[in-house]
Amino acid sequence: MSVQVAPALGHDETALVQVRDLVKHFPIRGSLSFRAHAWVRAVDGVSFDIRKGETFGLVGESGCGKTTTGRVLLRLEEPTSGDVLFEGKSVTQASRHELRLLRREMQIIFQDPYGSLNPRMNVGNIVGEPLEIHNIASGADKTRRVEKLLEVVGLAKRHIDRYPHEFSGGQRQRIGIARALALNPKLIVCDEPVSALDVSIQSQVLNLLEDLQQEFNLTYLVIAHGLNVVKHISDRVGVMYLGKMVEVADGDDLFDHPQHPYTEALLSAIPIPDPTARRERIVLQGDVPSPVNPPPGCRFHTRCPYAFDLCRTEEPPLVDLGGGHWAACHLRKPGMQVATRA
Amino acid sequence: MAVAPLPETDAGGPITPERGRGLSREWRSFWSNPLAIAGISLLGFLILLSFVGPVIYHTNPESTNLLDTFAAPTAAHLLGTDALGRDELARLMLGGQLSLEVGFAAGILSVILGTLYGLVAGLAGGWLDAILMRIVDILFALPGLYILLLVDSIFSPSAILLVVVISVLSWLGTARLVRAEVLTLKQREFVHAARSLGSGTWRLMMRHLLPNVMGVVMVTATFSVGSAILTVAGLSFLGLGLPPPTPNWGGMLADGTNYIFQNAWWLIYPPGLAIVAAELGVNFLGDALRASFDPRLREGRA
Numbered sequence: 001m002s003v004q005v006a007p008a009l010g011h012d013e014t015a016l017v018q019v020r021d022l023v024k025h026f027p028i029r030g031s032l033s034f035r036a037h038a039w040v041r042a043v044d045g046v047s048f049d050i051r052k053g054e055t056f057g058l059v060g061e062s063g064c065g066k067t068t069t070g071r072v073l074l075r076l077e078e079p080t081s082g083d084v085l086f087e088g089k090s091v092t093q094a095s096r097h098e099l100r101l102l103r104r105e106m107q108i109i110f111q112d113p114y115g116s117l118n119p120r121m122n123v124g125n126i127v128g129e130p131l132e133i134h135n136i137a138s139g140a141d142k143t144r145r146v147e148k149l150l151e152v153v154g155l156a157k158r159h160i161d162r163y164p165h166e167f168s169g170g171q172r173q174r175i176g177i178a179r180a181l182a183l184n185p186k187l188i189v190c191d192e193p194v195s196a197l198d199v200s201i202q203s204q205v206l207n208l209l210e211d212l213q214q215e216f217n218l219t220y221l222v223i224a225h226g227l228n229v230v231k232h233i234s235d236r237v238g239v240m241y242l243g244k245m246v247e248v249a250d251g252d253d254l255f256d257h258p259q260h261p262y263t264e265a266l267l268s269a270i271p272i273p274d275p276t277a278r279r280e281r282i283v284l285q286g287d288v289p290s291p292v293n294p295p296p297g298c299r300f301h302t303r304c305p306y307a308f309d310l311c312r313t314e315e316p317p318l319v320d321l322g323g324g325h326w327a328a329c330h331l332r333k334p335g336m337q338v339a340t341r342a
Numbered sequence: 343m344a345v346a347p348l349p350e351t352d353a354g355g356p357i358t359p360e361r362g363r364g365l366s367r368e369w370r371s372f373w374s375n376p377l378a379i380a381g382i383s384l385l386g387f388l389i390l391l392s393f394v395g396p397v398i399y400h401t402n403p404e405s406t407n408l409l410d411t412f413a414a415p416t417a418a419h420l421l422g423t424d425a426l427g428r429d430e431l432a433r434l435m436l437g438g439q440l441s442l443e444v445g446f447a448a449g450i451l452s453v454i455l456g457t458l459y460g461l462v463a464g465l466a467g468g469w470l471d472a473i474l475m476r477i478v479d480i481l482f483a484l485p486g487l488y489i490l491l492l493v494d495s496i497f498s499p500s501a502i503l504l505v506v507v508i509s510v511l512s513w514l515g516t517a518r519l520v521r522a523e524v525l526t527l528k529q530r531e532f533v534h535a536a537r538s539l540g541s542g543t544w545r546l547m548m549r550h551l552l553p554n555v556m557g558v559v560m561v562t563a564t565f566s567v568g569s570a571i572l573t574v575a576g577l578s579f580l581g582l583g584l585p586p587p588t589p590n591w592g593g594m595l596a597d598g599t600n601y602i603f604q605n606a607w608w609l610i611y612p613p614g615l616a617i618v619a620a621e622l623g624v625n626f627l628g629d630a631l632r633a634s635f636d637p638r639l640r641e642g643r644a
Contacts, residue, residue, distance in 0.1 A: 076538055108538045154477070179539070
């Protein structure tokens with residue numbers, strides 16, 4: 001049976017971003033030849049939509065391909081196959097000139113607030129660089145706009161001629177956010193936006209992102225390995241495992257009624273801030289298989305407590321269980337929205 | 343249009359200096375390093391001696407006096423005279439100009455070549471990088487000194503020829519170093535950020551990569567200058583450097599050793615010590631720069 005990889009997922013032509021069957025394989029090359037002798041299947045046929053104005057959370061363990069998905073979406077990497085449509089226009093087919101224009105619309109915020117700012121440039125030049133690149137402003141005009149951006153993200157005008165090393169982690173992340181905002185983009189990909197920050201600073205930065213979303217009508221793709229962050233700010237959530245999307249649903253629905261065994265296991269790992277509460281913790285056995293040689297059938301079958309014969313041979317398609325809740329599991333049939341797992 | 347005020351701890355609060363990579367911190371550590379001061383003093387002394395010295399010490403380095411050969415240092419000739427009765431100190435100054443000029447020019451030119459090559463190879467990656475670096479491997483296998491000797495014996499040696507040949511033969515190490523540095527920088531998020539902002543290759547190279555390899559480049563530049571000075575001196579010592587009458591330290595040292603049995607120590611020690619001082623100065627300076635700017639050493643100090 002050929003696997004239906006949800007070409008009709010959402011079928012939402014009004015979505016800001018439509019990701020279709022995205023595949024990214026990285027070659028593993030020998031030291032002497034340029035021919036790849038193996039491929040890392042980082043992203044292996046992923047489809048989802050990001051609607052205008054929403055926050056789409058993408059979660060999964062490290063190495064599941066979520067960061068690669070984000071980077072291919074912005075075409076920081078060339079996809080192996082598949083397509084990304086931004087407002088109906090193909091990002092993957094865009095010419096140099098078209099891509100340059102698209103860059104204004106989509107920006108990225110990085111995980112590492114230490115590595116994401118050029119240590120040799122001061123804040124004014126870092127935040128003002130996008131304005132220069134796109135010939136939007138220079139000189140005094142640029143300075144004025146940068147000062148405004150710094151205030152928007154909660155920094156002060158006087159910070160403009162300081163260098164990155166003079167700031168704390170949270171402040172640097174704000175500088176990165178100001179830079180992403182400079183071009184007034186529609187979409188911002190937040191790649192682990194707070195995982196490198198102190199817990200006390202994390203909520204401040206997340207709140208800032210939420211405030212900015214309302215103020216500037218932004219759409220976010222938030223990539224995170226921790227469900228806490230995603231739960232806090234996402235409208236919809238996609239769960240990835242080994243290069244595949246295994247479940248997509250509205251945030252509340254996903255957290256209250258997970259349909260894929262992997263999501264269930266992930267959710268059971270979130271600590272409950274109540275010492276008297278009891279929850280059965282599902283501890284997954286074994287390690288994540290190598291993306292170089294993923295298991296046949298359902299990729300999760302090697303660790304799934306419910307796996308049966310079909311799972312080992314046939315890959316489950318991502319199907320709509322109803323109400324916009326999609327899952328890729330042989331135990332779930334289209335249209336059956338199951339309230340709780342038996 | 344500002345958002346709600348944020349707690350002082352994070353936003354807008356006092357900026358705490360912390361371990362970082364900013365300019366000032368590196369230069370501060372450089373200037374507090376005694377090696378840096380020693381290196382700058384030695385080089386400064388030699389540069390003053392060679393370029394300001396002749397302004398004060400008015401003696402023609404090329405006027406011969408066959409009645410006053412092999413004169414030991416006196417008030418008239420502070421470092422004595424050579425086999426043709428020429429003033430040794432005046433020749434040391436003039437020779438210093440040439441040795442330092444050729445050394446600095448060749449060293450710096452080789453570093454510029456190597457830096458550009460390494461930048462292009464590292465940024466391009468893939469097969470272009472592989473080809474460029476195999477070319478470097480091949481050139482590394484050629485014995486530089488023999489090529490220098492060959493070129494020197496085919497063409498009549500001049501300062502410009504020396505500069506060109508030495509730099510063409512000595513940029514390889516810099517190219518490898520800069521390429522390696524670029525390869526690591528390329529994976530840093532600020533480079534990805536610049537690309538996602540739409541910056542082109544040129545901007546990436548000039549604004550993001552070059553400023554961040556400058557530390558490494560400065561360190562290799564000093565060592566390159568040092569080895570270029572030594573190469574010029576070595577060639578001249580072998581009689582293949584610049585033709586007479588233009589003096590240079592290597593040639594003067596070679597001359598002096600001819601008269602070693604005349605006990606004319608003043609013909610040997612001054613040029614020899616000048617070469618040693620130049621080498622020491624450059625190496626002290628390079629070590630001090632490396633201690634402050636090399637990312638690997640810096641981590642250890644931080």
